[in-house]
Amino acid sequence: MRRPLFKRILYAVTMFDPYYQSNRDCTGRQSLSSIQKCTAAMRTLAYGVAADAVDGYLHIAETTTIKCVKKFVKVIISVFGDEYLRRPTVEDLQRLLHVGHEQGFPGMLGSIDCMHWELKNCLVAWHGQYASGDHKSTLNDINMLDRSPIFHELLEVKAPKINFQVNGNNYNLGPKHALFAKKQEAARKDVERAFGILQARFAIISGPSRMWCKEIIRE
Template sequence: MNKPLFMRIVDRLSNHVPYFQQKRDATGRFGLSSLQKCTAAIRMMAYGCAADAVDEYLRLGETTAILCLGKFVEGIINLFGDEYLRRPTPEDLQRLLDIGEIRGFPGMIGSIDCMHWEWKNCPTAWKGQYTRGSGKPTIVLEAVASQDLWIWHAFFGPPGTLNDINVLDRSPVFDDILEGRAPKVNYLVNGHEYHLAYYLTDGIYPKWATFIQSIAIPQGPKASLFALYQESVRKDVERAFGVLQSRFAIVKNPALIWDKVKI
């Protein structure tokens, strides 16, 4: 993270979140500064380090560092969520459609897939429903990503025993369509007019009109070309997962938090 972005976050948090405002303790001395608290939270997210790894560097105890992380994430959601964690507007949807048409997929608004985040400190009573086979407990994240790595839909929390299809049954990704709130989409393919946007997926998803999959065994140059383009464009969500894990090692490493809501 560059310094101007970091200072912008620190300033917003220190001005709007009381926890990040520097105060005097009972002896009249200043307590921890907003820079110390924000640095501890970002180090834990970016490097995935343990909470007690910053005790000497930032003069924070383990409990305080964990509290900083929780308050930091809550503050980011409350202050920046309306701008960066919002649902796509009609203008955003039109931009996604324009990008999809340029890339050879008119009507495409992103690629959808799921990833598993290992949960190291999963409560013993829950391990059965979060563990697949003889593996380790995981939590599933379903996401839809665009070419510029914008994850504009995220559904997090289903147990790790579920696969992409089971998660899809619980996901709100189609709520707008089912409730009639989805924007109208019109495009032509081979002379036929369509009114439903679609996602690019891998082979595990069902054969629905809103999911466009690759061709497993393409026959002929036309089918081979389509499979090549579909598989390359579908990697957008895989790249988004990769960048998410590389930028935030806390997601790459097993989750050390006990509370599922905080995770």
């Protein structure tokens, strides 16, 4: 990570959450600095190491590192969510439709795939709902997508209305044809490569999730 980007994140996190601001305890000792806490969270996310792995480098205990990671992801979503995690606008959707049309995929907003993330601490009650070891309880992509809230706004008629034209016919998020499906299968490698880059940048999702709460895992 480049220094300016790190400083931008560090400043935003420190200004948003007082937990990352360094102060003194009742004995007058200086607490952990904001750099130590942010670095602990970033290294855990980037390298996927256990929480106690950064102790020797940053002198932070395991429980403190876990707390830093949980708070860090919440702050990132709160501070940068509107800029980088926002819903697409009508202009964004029209641009995606144009790009898809230029690539031979008219009417295609994007490509969706499900990346399975193993749960190290998968509860018995969750078996059959989430993927477990050796794919014994893994649901297929269709069922996983059916459980996802990604299409809720579309079903609730809250999503932006987008029309597109194929072969002179106007559609409103029309059906997928056999030829379209065949071409899409050939282009799935692009989605798989995107997940590969994601896993390379954030190795924490390459190994089993060590968290227990579903909300924390999602963040």
